[in-house]
Amino acid sequence: xxxxxxxxxxxxxxxxxxxxxxxxxxxxxxxxxxxxxxxxxxxxxxxxxxxxxxxxxxxxxxxxxxxxxxxxxxxxxxxxxxxxxxxxxxxxxxxxxxxxxxxxxxxxxxxxxxxxxxxxxxxxxxxxxxxxxxxxxxxxxxxxxxxxxxxxxxxxxxxxxxxxxxxxxxxxxxxxxxxxxxxxxxxxxxxxxxxxxxxxxxxxxxxxxxxxxxxxxxxxxxxxxxxxxxxxxxxxxxxxxxxxxxxxxxxxxxxxxxxxxxxxxxxxxxxxxxxxxxxxxxxxxxxxxxxxxxxxxxxxxxxxxx
Amino acid sequence: xxxxxxxxxxxxxxxxxxxxxxxxxxxxxxxxxxxxxxxxxxxxxxxxxxxxxxxxxxxxxxxxxxxxxxxxxxxxxxxxxxxxxxxxxxxxxxxxxxxxxxxxxxxxxxxxxxxxxxxxxxxxxxxxxxxxxxxxxxxxxxxxxxxxxxxxxxxxxxxxxxxxxxxxxxxxxxxxxxxxxxxxxxxxxxxxxxxxxxxxxxxxxxxxxxxxxxxxxxxxxxxxxxxxxxxxxxxxxxxxxxxxxxxxxxxxxxxxxxxxxxxxxxxxxxxxxxxxxxxxxxxxxxxxxxxxxxxxx
Amino acid sequence: xxxxxxxxxxxxxxxxxxxxxxxxxxxxxxxxxxxxxxxxxxxxxxxxxxxxxxxxxxxxxxxxxxxxxxxxxxxxxxxxxxxxxxxxxxxxxxxxxxxxxxxxxxxxxxxxxxxxxxxxxxxxxxxxxxxxxxxxxxxxxxxxxxxxxxxxxxxxxxxxxxxxxxxxxxxxxxxxxxxxxxxxxxxxxxxxxxxxxxxxxxxxxxxxxxxxxxxxxxxxxxxxxxxxxxxxxxxxxxxxxxxxxxxxxxxxxxxxxxxxxxxxxxxxxxxxxxxxxxxxxxxxxxxxxxxxxxxxxxxxxxxxxxxxxxxxxxxxxxxxxxxxxxxxxxxxxxxxxx
Numbered sequence: 001x002x003x004x005x006x007x008x009x010x011x012x013x014x015x016x017x018x019x020x021x022x023x024x025x026x027x028x029x030x031x032x033x034x035x036x037x038x039x040x041x042x043x044x045x046x047x048x049x050x051x052x053x054x055x056x057x058x059x060x061x062x063x064x065x066x067x068x069x070x071x072x073x074x075x076x077x078x079x080x081x082x083x084x085x086x087x088x089x090x091x092x093x094x095x096x097x098x099x100x101x102x103x104x105x106x107x108x109x110x111x112x113x114x115x116x117x118x119x120x121x122x123x124x125x126x127x128x129x130x131x132x133x134x135x136x137x138x139x140x141x142x143x144x145x146x147x148x149x150x151x152x153x154x155x156x157x158x159x160x161x162x163x164x165x166x167x168x169x170x171x172x173x174x175x176x177x178x179x180x181x182x183x184x185x186x187x188x189x190x191x192x193x194x195x196x197x198x199x200x201x202x203x204x205x206x207x208x209x210x211x212x213x214x215x216x217x218x219x220x221x222x223x224x225x226x227x228x229x230x231x232x233x234x235x236x237x238x239x240x241x242x243x244x245x246x247x248x249x250x251x252x253x254x255x256x257x258x259x260x261x262x263x264x265x266x267x268x269x270x271x272x273x274x275x276x277x278x279x280x281x282x283x284x285x286x287x288x289x290x291x292x293x294x295x296x297x298x299x300x301x302x303x304x305x306x
Numbered sequence: 307x308x309x310x311x312x313x314x315x316x317x318x319x320x321x322x323x324x325x326x327x328x329x330x331x332x333x334x335x336x337x338x339x340x341x342x343x344x345x346x347x348x349x350x351x352x353x354x355x356x357x358x359x360x361x362x363x364x365x366x367x368x369x370x371x372x373x374x375x376x377x378x379x380x381x382x383x384x385x386x387x388x389x390x391x392x393x394x395x396x397x398x399x400x401x402x403x404x405x406x407x408x409x410x411x412x413x414x415x416x417x418x419x420x421x422x423x424x425x426x427x428x429x430x431x432x433x434x435x436x437x438x439x440x441x442x443x444x445x446x447x448x449x450x451x452x453x454x455x456x457x458x459x460x461x462x463x464x465x466x467x468x469x470x471x472x473x474x475x476x477x478x479x480x481x482x483x484x485x486x487x488x489x490x491x492x493x494x495x496x497x498x499x500x501x502x503x504x505x506x507x508x509x510x511x512x513x514x515x516x517x518x519x520x521x522x523x524x525x526x527x528x529x530x531x532x533x534x535x536x537x538x539x540x541x542x543x544x545x546x547x548x549x550x551x552x553x554x555x556x557x558x559x560x561x562x563x564x565x566x567x568x569x570x571x572x573x574x575x576x577x578x579x580x581x582x583x584x585x586x587x588x589x590x591x592x593x594x595x596x597x598x599x600x601x602x603x
Numbered sequence: 604x605x606x607x608x609x610x611x612x613x614x615x616x617x618x619x620x621x622x623x624x625x626x627x628x629x630x631x632x633x634x635x636x637x638x639x640x641x642x643x644x645x646x647x648x649x650x651x652x653x654x655x656x657x658x659x660x661x662x663x664x665x666x667x668x669x670x671x672x673x674x675x676x677x678x679x680x681x682x683x684x685x686x687x688x689x690x691x692x693x694x695x696x697x698x699x700x701x702x703x704x705x706x707x708x709x710x711x712x713x714x715x716x717x718x719x720x721x722x723x724x725x726x727x728x729x730x731x732x733x734x735x736x737x738x739x740x741x742x743x744x745x746x747x748x749x750x751x752x753x754x755x756x757x758x759x760x761x762x763x764x765x766x767x768x769x770x771x772x773x774x775x776x777x778x779x780x781x782x783x784x785x786x787x788x789x790x791x792x793x794x795x796x797x798x799x800x801x802x803x804x805x806x807x808x809x810x811x812x813x814x815x816x817x818x819x820x821x822x823x824x825x826x827x828x829x830x831x832x833x834x835x836x837x838x839x840x841x842x843x844x845x846x847x848x849x850x851x852x853x854x855x856x857x858x859x860x861x862x863x864x865x866x867x868x869x870x871x872x873x874x875x876x877x878x879x880x881x882x883x884x885x886x887x888x889x890x891x892x893x894x895x896x897x898x899x900x901x902x903x904x905x906x907x908x909x910x911x912x913x914x915x916x917x918x919x920x921x922x923x924x925x926x927x928x929x930x931x932x933x934x935x936x937x938x939x940x941x
Contacts, residue, residue, distance in 0.1 A: 018443040026459055134340070137591065141584035143535055145542050146558060146576030153569040164565075203708040206664055210703075211723045211774070212695030215688075225713050241448040248450075248539050252562070262451075263543050266458045274458055278451075285446065301713055301758040 117192020139186025341592020414472030423483025
């Protein structure tokens, strides 16, 4: 197992380097002077010159990349062109909010999605399977921002039981998490159904039944345990996606998270923040993937005891 | 003691002697009611797009501030938006925009992704390795975020929306095609063709491409739905198609602030998006079930 | 064997059909046979002749639909096909157990060997966890797996093919069943391992008094292990005979063909006969030939074979043939076998 983990760790390094390179190039592809872009539209010529020397933008390109990397390692992502705060601070302030939403959404999604998928797989092509499948299809087709708006219309405007946005109390978390969970729960349900169907058709399921075990034991102990291995992987990936993909939900509910930061920065042309936020998100996503891989190696005995 | 499985209709397909996967798949598809519903809805959307001037007279983007934010009535079936424009008219014309985007994105993905996937999978070697690393990198981001980042570089507007979403779709096609090519190229008939001296281009076109068509077809349908969804998302955020062009997502975005007094303006454009994406997903799922040989009962 | 006692298992008129998109497949088309306590009966035939489906039908391990099982399967006097889910579960693993063909895929990869073996004991005999675990170790010792105490905690992927099959045998024996359905227990193994497993099974046969239905296409195993043989072809029984008699004097042309197609070194020199193959292939179960199923490949087919299905001709105790050539006059009627 250790060799597996080490291999996975090593393979993330080129991806990290690639992302940093990509972002580095992106900045230089923008029209105009990079120093001006980084300083922002409000900056004075003196500020621009300051940025130029600070970031060494007059030096050759490889020197620039080298200093870019060294600054990255020190978590120095520059300063926001809007607020002049260090980018890392802006990101750090908002990350816990996004994480909270992501955790809530994933939990909801697993709680409803996995059982739904199992039931669908155990009773395929019955009315209950069709209902769940259709619901899942609705879930992945629904525009997240529209669902959010509709929920607001229902619960905030008409019924007036839940707030329409902002943070503060636990009630604020409900609507955004449910909205965010809608896509994920559908996805997880579909995946669970497909995986369970495959597992249930395996030889070892027939063996289990031939031993006279109760059907419930066959489904949970023999089948689900196998199916959960790829499902856990998918759940982990979805969690990673939610960290940055909550952009639309956060906008609808005015939730101060990482996604909204990215969007606001794009609208305001605040390039240091765009760059920094995307980079942090990329890093987080890779780390989540790595964790998922480690969990996978731990849970599958074929890899654990190699 | 027993579990339920569906009752297939015995003998029908055999009697007609269908062998090609597409003909067999078509027969299966026709039995899939959900997929048919999806297909019909898509046709309705296409009809709306083509017949828009017939269905709605006048300029859908012309403001009429006197009638701002009126709820649905007999005169205006879906009500009016914040600039007094008919939501019905804008939804109908919006189908043009959305379908255009869907086709554009998928075409971009196909034109760039399929050849790259074919080359990568068939020739292997350094090209494959390099391309795979780039694809890995691109796929390591959630699709929407990637499109978002590209819009940040390229700027807003219809063309940039299509290009950004298209670029985020390319790696999916590359992966798909490459995977298919990798399995097909090991088949004996490909070996035989090479042994008899057939040129590579001919092998690719005649032997490998037909096999790749099946997953491409499925992905195209699903991809169109995704494209509409992404474009609407960008529009909602204000960084996609720009006003006054009637794009459903952008309509939702501008209607959002009036949600407390005019919820209708947020309801109908969103429903248009939802039903469009749903139909492409229904069709795509149906195609997958019909054409994927593993799903034979 | 106490032949005068009622048989342990009595299959009568078993029909198992599958409803598929391409039509109805009659995998088992009217099969009868008996198994008595303690005896080993071989169920022989080519791939696709319905032997595995017969076994699965006995334990009702087929999905219904698309499968449909009809007939009578009397076990200890009870018709298994009339039992409900709870009752058939009590039979499975305890009174009748099954050994499967592919040890690689028939064991659950995420559960330990010990867990999988002790499950049966815990469910059917109410053993506690510790007791069942100790019993599992004992079973592994019985099937001659070295270091059973250590092995019992391992996962299937750590074991070799032969050891996995031994584990499967241990699993099948753990609740002292009265009947074991062994579906091609050695087919998926290397030849040397096959010999070891057969040795093991012979030894176990002497220790316990379980009846065995040995399903295989390998006549060598039959010769070593079975006391009686039932030959199947395309879903029907073609011949049944005590093992020595079958090998010495096969009555059905198909059986003769099977025996003739065993390569024997030196046979050509001794008997002047070359390796005899049976020409043609097993017919698709969707398009069964008219008349006798075997007639297109039969070197001795006569006119009536092409038109009508032959009756089962009873030639003695546990001795019957399904062939027109055995019928003296075409109208000969036959009673049920056994």
